[in-house]
Amino acid sequence: MSLLMFVALAGYLIAYRINQSAVVGIILAGIIVGPSLLGMVTYTDFVETLAHLGAVVLLFTIGLEFNIKDIAKLPYFVIAMFGIIVPALGGFFLASLFGYEFNASVFVGTALTATSIAITANVLKEMGKLQIDAAKAIIGAAVIDDVLALLALSVSEGLVGGELSIMSLLGTAGKAIGFIVIGILIGQTVLRGLIIRLDRTQIAWKYHETIFIFAIMIAFLYALAAEAVGLSAIVGSFMAGASFGGVKLTRGQIFREGAEHLQIIFASIFFVSLGVIMDLHFVTWNVLWFVLALSAVAILTKLIGCGLPALIQRIGFRDSLIVGIGMVPRGEVAMIVALIGLGQNLIDQSTYAALILMSLLTTIIPPLILRNWVFKRE
Amino acid sequence: MSLLMFVALAGYLIAYRINQSAVVGIILAGIIVGPSLLGMVTYTDFVETLAHLGAVVLLFTIGLEFNIKDIAKLPYFVIAMFGIIVPALGGFFLASLFGYEFNASVFVGTALTATSIAITANVLKEMGKLQIDAAKAIIGAAVIDDVLALLALSVSEGLVGGELSIMSLLGTAGKAIGFIVIGILIGQTVLRGLIIRLDRTQIAWKYHETIFIFAIMIAFLYALAAEAVGLSAIVGSFMAGASFGGVKLTRGQIFREGAEHLQIIFASIFFVSLGVIMDLHFVTWNVLWFVLALSAVAILTKLIGCGLPALIQRIGFRDSLIVGIGMVPRGEVAMIVALIGLGQNLIDQSTYAALILMSLLTTIIPPLILRNWVFKRE
Numbered sequence: 001m002s003l004l005m006f007v008a009l010a011g012y013l014i015a016y017r018i019n020q021s022a023v024v025g026i027i028l029a030g031i032i033v034g035p036s037l038l039g040m041v042t043y044t045d046f047v048e049t050l051a052h053l054g055a056v057v058l059l060f061t062i063g064l065e066f067n068i069k070d071i072a073k074l075p076y077f078v079i080a081m082f083g084i085i086v087p088a089l090g091g092f093f094l095a096s097l098f099g100y101e102f103n104a105s106v107f108v109g110t111a112l113t114a115t116s117i118a119i120t121a122n123v124l125k126e127m128g129k130l131q132i133d134a135a136k137a138i139i140g141a142a143v144i145d146d147v148l149a150l151l152a153l154s155v156s157e158g159l160v161g162g163e164l165s166i167m168s169l170l171g172t173a174g175k176a177i178g179f180i181v182i183g184i185l186i187g188q189t190v191l192r193g194l195i196i197r198l199d200r201t202q203i204a205w206k207y208h209e210t211i212f213i214f215a216i217m218i219a220f221l222y223a224l225a226a227e228a229v230g231l232s233a234i235v236g237s238f239m240a241g242a243s244f245g246g247v248k249l250t251r252g253q254i255f256r257e258g259a260e261h262l263q264i265i266f267a268s269i270f271f272v273s274l275g276v277i278m279d280l281h282f283v284t285w286n287v288l289w290f291v292l293a294l295s296a297v298a299i300l301t302k303l304i305g306c307g308l309p310a311l312i313q314r315i316g317f318r319d320s321l322i323v324g325i326g327m328v329p330r331g332e333v334a335m336i337v338a339l340i341g342l343g344q345n346l347i348d349q350s351t352y353a354a355l356i357l358m359s360l361l362t363t364i365i366p367p368l369i370l371r372n373w374v375f376k377r378e
Numbered sequence: 379m380s381l382l383m384f385v386a387l388a389g390y391l392i393a394y395r396i397n398q399s400a401v402v403g404i405i406l407a408g409i410i411v412g413p414s415l416l417g418m419v420t421y422t423d424f425v426e427t428l429a430h431l432g433a434v435v436l437l438f439t440i441g442l443e444f445n446i447k448d449i450a451k452l453p454y455f456v457i458a459m460f461g462i463i464v465p466a467l468g469g470f471f472l473a474s475l476f477g478y479e480f481n482a483s484v485f486v487g488t489a490l491t492a493t494s495i496a497i498t499a500n501v502l503k504e505m506g507k508l509q510i511d512a513a514k515a516i517i518g519a520a521v522i523d524d525v526l527a528l529l530a531l532s533v534s535e536g537l538v539g540g541e542l543s544i545m546s547l548l549g550t551a552g553k554a555i556g557f558i559v560i561g562i563l564i565g566q567t568v569l570r571g572l573i574i575r576l577d578r579t580q581i582a583w584k585y586h587e588t589i590f591i592f593a594i595m596i597a598f599l600y601a602l603a604a605e606a607v608g609l610s611a612i613v614g615s616f617m618a619g620a621s622f623g624g625v626k627l628t629r630g631q632i633f634r635e636g637a638e639h640l641q642i643i644f645a646s647i648f649f650v651s652l653g654v655i656m657d658l659h660f661v662t663w664n665v666l667w668f669v670l671a672l673s674a675v676a677i678l679t680k681l682i683g684c685g686l687p688a689l690i691q692r693i694g695f696r697d698s699l700i701v702g703i704g705m706v707p708r709g710e711v712a713m714i715v716a717l718i719g720l721g722q723n724l725i726d727q728s729t730y731a732a733l734i735l736m737s738l739l740t741t742i743i744p745p746l747i748l749r750n751w752v753f754k755r756e
Contacts (some may be wrong), residue, residue: 005595012588016581046427125575201395209642210390216643217383227556258639261632264587 003041004050008268009035023122023271024367027360030275043277052233053358054263054270055118059234060219061137062121063241064256065130068184071140071242075313079137079306080144084152086305087112090297095181099292104351109151110156111355112298114149116331117142117361119204119233122267123367124326127375134319137310138326145327146235147176153239153337153364161348175229183222191218199249208254214264215244215255252301277335278360282353286358291354295361302328302362309356328366334359381419382428386646401500402745403651405738407646408653411622420670421655425647430611432641432648433496437612438597439641440499440517440617442634443508445724446562449518449620453691457515457684458522461705462530464683465490468675476668481538482729485719488534489567490676492527494709496518496612501745502644502704505753512700515688517616519705521525524613525554531715538724545553556616561600565621569596577627586632591632655713656738660731680706680740700752706744712737747750 007029015025033040041047092109100108117139124135154172158165170198195214204210219240243254283291307324311317338355339349347355385407393403411418419425455748470487478486483571497519502513530548536543573592582588598620603615622633685702689695716733723734 005591005598009588009591009595012581012585012591016584022585045423049424049427205396207390207400210387212639212642213383213387213390213646217387220383240553253638255457258642261590261636261639262643264590264636268591 003033004047004269004272005265007272011268011272021310022126023119024244024364026268026271027275027364029181030272031273031278031280033272033278034278036278036280041272041276043273047273047276050266051270051273054266054268055234056219056223056237057117057216057259057263058122058267058270059238059258060216062125062130062257063238063243064115064245064259065125066136066139066238068239069246070136072184073140075310075315076137076140077144078313079309079327080141080148080322082127082309083115083141083145083302083306084113084148087301090301091294094293094297097328098293100351104347106156106159106167107346108294108351108355110152110339111334111341111359112294112301112329112330113145113152114251114334114337115142115145115237115302115327115330116334117146117238117358118267118270118371119329119331119363120326120366123370127371129375132314132319132322134322134326137315137319137323141306141327143180143235143238143377146232147173148179149337151176153340160344165210167263168364172230179225179229180235183225183239184243187222187239187282191240191243192247195244195247195255196249208363211249212258215240215259218243219259255341274331274360274363278356279353280357282349283357284350284372286356287350287354291357291361292356294354295365298330298358298362299328299365318374322370325366325369325374329363330359331363334362347370381411382425382650383643385650386516389563389646389650398413400504401497402742404646404649405653406743408650409656409657409658410653411650412654412656414658418717419650419654421651425651425654428644429648429651430608432644432646432651433612434601434615435594435637435641436496436500436645436648437616438594438619439634439637440495440503440508441616442623442637444514444616445618445623446566446620446622448514448675449521450456451518451561453693454518455522456691457687457701457705458526460687461493461519461523461589461680461684462491462526465484465676466530469672470673472671478729482719482725484537485715485724486535486672486729486733488530489712489715489719489737490672490679490708491523491530492708492712492715493501493520493523493526493680493705494707494712494737495616497707497741498647498704498748499746503554505706505749507753511693511699513698513705515693515697515701516671516704519684519701521613521616523705524610524745525551525558527715529554531718533721538722543634543703550608552583554609557607557609558613561603561614562621565617566601569618569621570625573622573625573633574627589627590633590636591616593637594651596621597637613617620749636747652709652738652741656734657731658735660727661735665728665732665735669735671734672732673743676708676736676740677706677743696752700748703744703747703752707741709741712740 008026011026011029014028015022040349088109092105095105095108107192118136124130129135134320151173154169178278196216198204199211219237222240224237303324307320310320310323328337335356338352342352386404389404389407390400392401392406416465468486469490470483473483473486498516500506507513529551532547576582576592597615600614600618601611605611681702684696684705688701713734716730720730
């Protein structure tokens, strides 16, 4: 734990020296201390547990700055849909081109579909840009994206296993969409009401911390429910956060500040773990070409697949560019898909390493672009 | 995680209903959901990890309210010493009286020596009494107590194993005292200076959170170092907290508030775990008599062993009483000793259950007394 904090601090120092976002610095620090270079930290269960907590808390605090109504919009759905289809096709054809089998190619395509909101959202948060329209589009589309990527995973598992049933697909979609609809309804009515009522009770007057504990409980409850229907936990905690977004309590902002403080520690661990999970030793020269081509495809397909629909829907050139870049990071979602593929023997160790490295590159590059080019002039 | 938060909330509700301290409510809620009654929560590695984090963070925040100079005083050393000797003898003779073998009796005596500062300190904190003289005496004596209890454990292991060497004993004592002296020196000079310097750098100006991350890093580093020399981790994190006690930073109190918020969540989990670890099913009627006698001895020996030296050193009757009661909780320290005894086959399952139950009773009763009698009139 102490070591993880030290690595995070070193990450801030790196970020400060190279004048980049803290996320990039911390991931780089993670790579340096991880198995790739120094081998001081390995991805143990302990690190995984804390990193998981970190991702959940991070998306909860980001959710707090949103209102569900801002992000559930048709244009974002269109952006999300093309942001799935274009990368999936791009990944599939690239893998086929590199001589991969059909099954492996399908999985590579699937790994390119999901967007990791955690990274971009944190960069936007660091720069104080969470409330601009493009940020809302990114978050909205990324949440929808997560549902669609889950479906894409089911489809590709069906394709590969040769038993693609419409029924099971509809079942998966139904559960995911049902969770989101019910989650939002409960959040907007019951939970908002509950926290406001709790705030007025004698218990909250005597023990301020109960409000904070209640909010964190809901965050993890939603995360659990999201995982139960097959979505990633962070979609759940984001929805929980958005349920409390804009709630005004008489007893101050303890749950907001508290979540922020939890996030500082545990999200740092999450970003360290992203660097640690990566072992550069698996990357041979042969793999490297594939990684570079794959990362290029991953970046271009999201840029076009999300940016173009945004532009067509009159979101404006600069904002469409931000949306396209913001949707690029694959982060831990692609890593999870890669892990599933490896577990089912559909891809080998080197393809696994290539996918991990691709998701790392797509995670590091967009913050650099956003920071140094897009928001540079401000 | 969500369930643990829910249990903690329920604990606050219980505490509010029965008008007791939150600690007691949360432990009771832990017993209810644990294996003793509902069996909804078990003491898994996950719970243990979080509980451990909680104890470390709790003692760090308590340490923040102290200055080392306030607690390293001769009278407190005297209180601590008699607070070890009297309970050890009491436990040994009671166990012999109940027909226990020599080895087992020695272990029962040892389990009565250590004081768990976490409980009393938290109760005093809840009641806003951390700055009264008796509180300082309790904390000071309890920290010294932890060192002496460690020595008592070494002595009893030597007695039981038949190889009590003066050298190994001196080695243990040397390491523990060396850690404390060096830890305090580094804390008072290097660490205080470092955090004030960090506070003035450009990095801290750009990323406020680095100060918080630095403080937490030191807390866990000290906890780790304390465990490395055989002390409990919480002594280390308390010393780290005390190093930063009273430090004034230009960038505000982020590390203080942040640690407080971490503590709300993770210390709750720690108190839930104290209830969960207890399985009342092991307690047969035969064991129950021993438990009651043992708990009575445990309470009286600390009350006399700590209260009387306090009184003799002119600490005043009421404050001496508070000191005596405040030193009663055995908490997780006795549980750890019991676990060691069980692991070495020196005590059986029922004695183990008796020791756990004793440490639970001594943990629950003092807050009740302090709250309802001693501080009642205020």
